[in-house]
Amino acid sequence: MHSLYILYSESIDKYYVGESKNADIRRNLHNNHHYKKGFTKAASDWVIVLNFECTSKVDALYLENFIKRMKSTKFIKKLIADREILTDILGNRN
Template sequence: MEFIVYILYSKKLNKNYIGFTENLNQRLDFHLNDEQSRKFTHKADDWELIFSIECESKSQGLAIEKHIKAMKSKVYIENLLRYPEMKLKLLEKHKSI
């Protein structure tokens, strides 16, 4: 089983969406499927995967997702993309026990 934290970006909305999944392809399909108008990602049809990080466990993945969301910062996300070592630091900081 895989545990992945991912970030989608919509140019149309100029927004990011941060999520966690155990099946990235299925989850991406869900976000790009426009049939469920309740979900946030329904507001745009141009979402693209810009970042993903594979985690050791569900608890590590959820902790990393929570950390990224808590930053509430486009600059932080830009830095995640720019500096690969940040990914390693996140994995180490939220290492599974």
């Protein structure tokens, strides 16, 4: 199983969208600055605000790319409030 996850850092007031087999382990890697050149190195207080399990890595990557293309904090907040939107996105893809 893979999941789409969204992290939030209060200290920089930013969201990060990713996919992984284990969102908790990935969050710890982000908080410990494992990804030295990555966006998440700017903070150490990342928390998981959404963890959406997908049936495949392909689905998780599709959702990750869809959300990143939106470039919208408002959209991310809508997803956090109503995760069923993610199910709809997967159901409506062609």
